[in-house]
Amino acid sequence: MRFWKNIMRTHYLAVVLLLAAAVLAIGSMWYDSAIRDEMPHITAGYSYLTKGDYRVNPEHPPLIKELAAAPLLFMDVYFPDKDPSWTERVNDQWELGGKFLYRYGNDADKMLFWARIMMVGVFLLGGWFVYRWTEKITKKRELALLALILFLLSPNLMAHGRFITTDMGATVFSLFALYAYYLYLETPSWKSYLWAGVVFGLALLAKFSTFLLIPTFLLIGLIYGMGCYRRGKFKIMLRETVWQVGKAAGIIVIGYLLVGLWYTPLVWNMPAPVQHALINDSIKDSDLGHLGFNTKLNWMTDVSVLRPYSQYLLGFLMVSAHTTGGHTTYFFGQLGTHWPDYFVFAYLLKEPIAAQILFYFAILLFAIYGINALVKRSEWERLKKKHWLRKNAVFLGYAFLSALVFGMASANKLQLGIRYILPVFPFLYMFTAIMIGEFTSQLDQKKKLGLYYVNIGIIVLLLGWFAAVNVMTYPSYLPYFNEFVGGSHNGWKYMVDSNVDWGQDLIRLKQFMDANNVPMIKVDYFGGGDLDYYLGNRYQVWGFDKKPSSGWFAVSASAVQWNTLNPPERGNYHWLTDNYEPANFVGDSILVYHVPEK
Numbered sequence: 001m002r003f004w005k006n007i008m009r010t011h012y013l014a015v016v017l018l019l020a021a022a023v024l025a026i027g028s029m030w031y032d033s034a035i036r037d038e039m040p041h042i043t044a045g046y047s048y049l050t051k052g053d054y055r056v057n058p059e060h061p062p063l064i065k066e067l068a069a070a071p072l073l074f075m076d077v078y079f080p081d082k083d084p085s086w087t088e089r090v091n092d093q094w095e096l097g098g099k100f101l102y103r104y105g106n107d108a109d110k111m112l113f114w115a116r117i118m119m120v121g122v123f124l125l126g127g128w129f130v131y132r133w134t135e136k137i138t139k140k141r142e143l144a145l146l147a148l149i150l151f152l153l154s155p156n157l158m159a160h161g162r163f164i165t166t167d168m169g170a171t172v173f174s175l176f177a178l179y180a181y182y183l184y185l186e187t188p189s190w191k192s193y194l195w196a197g198v199v200f201g202l203a204l205l206a207k208f209s210t211f212l213l214i215p216t217f218l219l220i221g222l223i224y225g226m227g228c229y230r231r232g233k234f235k236i237m238l239r240e241t242v243w244q245v246g247k248a249a250g251i252i253v254i255g256y257l258l259v260g261l262w263y264t265p266l267v268w269n270m271p272a273p274v275q276h277a278l279i280n281d282s283i284k285d286s287d288l289g290h291l292g293f294n295t296k297l298n299w300m301t302d303v304s305v306l307r308p309y310s311q312y313l314l315g316f317l318m319v320s321a322h323t324t325g326g327h328t329t330y331f332f333g334q335l336g337t338h339w340p341d342y343f344v345f346a347y348l349l350k351e352p353i354a355a356q357i358l359f360y361f362a363i364l365l366f367a368i369y370g371i372n373a374l375v376k377r378s379e380w381e382r383l384k385k386k387h388w389l390r391k392n393a394v395f396l397g398y399a400f401l402s403a404l405v406f407g408m409a410s411a412n413k414l415q416l417g418i419r420y421i422l423p424v425f426p427f428l429y430m431f432t433a434i435m436i437g438e439f440t441s442q443l444d445q446k447k448k449l450g451l452y453y454v455n456i457g458i459i460v461l462l463l464g465w466f467a468a469v470n471v472m473t474y475p476s477y478l479p480y481f482n483e484f485v486g487g488s489h490n491g492w493k494y495m496v497d498s499n500v501d502w503g504q505d506l507i508r509l510k511q512f513m514d515a516n517n518v519p520m521i522k523v524d525y526f527g528g529g530d531l532d533y534y535l536g537n538r539y540q541v542w543g544f545d546k547k548p549s550s551g552w553f554a555v556s557a558s559a560v561q562w563n564t565l566n567p568p569e570r571g572n573y574h575w576l577t578d579n580y581e582p583a584n585f586v587g588d589s590i591l592v593y594h595v596p597e598k
Helices: 002-008 012-028 038-051 063-074 093-102 108-138 141-152 155-160 167-186 190-204 208-226 234-266 272-283 293-301 307-325 342-350 353-375 377-385 393-411 424-445 449-473 488-493 506-515 531-535 557-564
Strands: 329-331 334-336 521-524 539-541 551-556 584-586 590-595
Touching: 012 108, 012 141, 012 155, 038 063, 038 093, 038 108, 063 108, 063 167, 093 108, 093 531, 108 141, 108 155, 108 167, 108 424, 141 155, 141 424, 141 449, 155 167, 155 449, 167 190, 167 208, 167 393, 167 424, 190 208, 190 234, 208 234, 208 307, 208 393, 234 307, 272 293, 272 307, 293 307, 329 557, 342 393, 353 424, 353 449, 393 424, 424 449, 488 557, 506 521, 506 531, 506 584, 506 590, 521 531, 531 539, 551 557, 557 590
Parallel strands: 521 539, 521 551
Antiparallel strands: 329 334, 551 590, 584 590
16 A cells, blocks of 8 residues: 555656557557548648748648658658649649658658657647646546546547647647646746747647637636625626636737747748739638638738738638538448537447446536535535635636537538547546546545445446457557447448548558468558559559459448449449458458459
């Protein structure tokens, strides 16, 4: 017992968990080929750092792309700045990305590996913030470790914590911004205030969806100000509330000043005509073009001090148009662009059942304690005396942000995977740990030791199940689905795209071909890998519109589902899927068939 207490006085266990997660993340990505979005992201980031030119991939802010590309500065890498995809065409990011990685003699696998190491670092940083913030709220390190375990071993967070995309960046830097604000309110100073503003700006530079932090911070200021209310002191509360909301607005202003400063060197070497062409090409035909945004952005481009913000707003408007237009995707046997319950089912089917049980128990506890506080006036008075609103203002803001993220994702037409609600998960894990800690503490205080140890035992069993799921899922975290649908092997029957199949298994397909002496294979591949680079002359490009044939076939799960639903006159994959069982399922994302000659 004494040894355990000594261990708990340090951060030793947290460091061990972080190192273990790093090993799992790095090991699992070893044979991952490029996913769909990594080509433009890594190319854009490298162009920003070396060219000071933001013509590529303006629809995402620069921070995550630059972090990913930073290791490439220390490698012998050739950037195709003489290629027409850079010099002549506007934002030709897919063509340029393919050539940068695969066509000019660069070592694509080495570039991807070191760029992804930076993403793993961001993921681990998020785990550290979850751990430290939970510890500060609960004052109990074991609860902080519970939240950390849930974060680090989540198959969904582990999957996206290894890829060069903005989803994990938005998750971690939103958490970081809220944590920095929390630290400022705990120990106010000009230093902590400026730091909160800087971190807010970093969140804005991670992904455009983090603009949802703006109403969140203002709400936190409102809650914190109202938390000082005492009977007969309404004017004092009103004055304090206005002051706190004003300070929250100041943090937002600091953040946007950082955005402008960050973008400035990224448009230094970008010719103004290129920026004008980018504006006119990007939003003229979008849902926002008729509102005259292109005219306003072109005017801002010609004003030097506003030019960085023109580029930032261009990206924001491009994303806005994208979420309005949406993508066609597959969902439970249907093709469409929007289902209000898409992310409800994404959570139910892709979150480990053990974590769900803990979360539902936490919700039940919150409901019981909330009703108790409302019914018992003495309890409400006790909470007021303890400044409950003030102490929990930022965490309540986090709850609000999570609801906003989930609500907006459910309302828009960009429903391509659970990754769009990743910022919700750290809150869920922290909330779960906090409520379980409250319940356990009450059992201990009331000397209900039997229930106390039963509760601890159940939590340990559920965490063991949760950890076992992660280990059994390794290394294919992206296509993870829970036992409700029979596991990862069946997930593609319900959802595809970045829930299952983003192109990560092309290298594993080559390994399958080598192991089974497959000399030639017909491939319908969805992803960011290059077939020539990995398969050489051992493949034939295939598609749903081809006539039935014999031999080996490798079809991405997304391609199967999208095209099996086509009407007969367009062509589909029924001739393959209805008559043959897959000979192999590479990485749970590529279906391999063998059709014998007739």
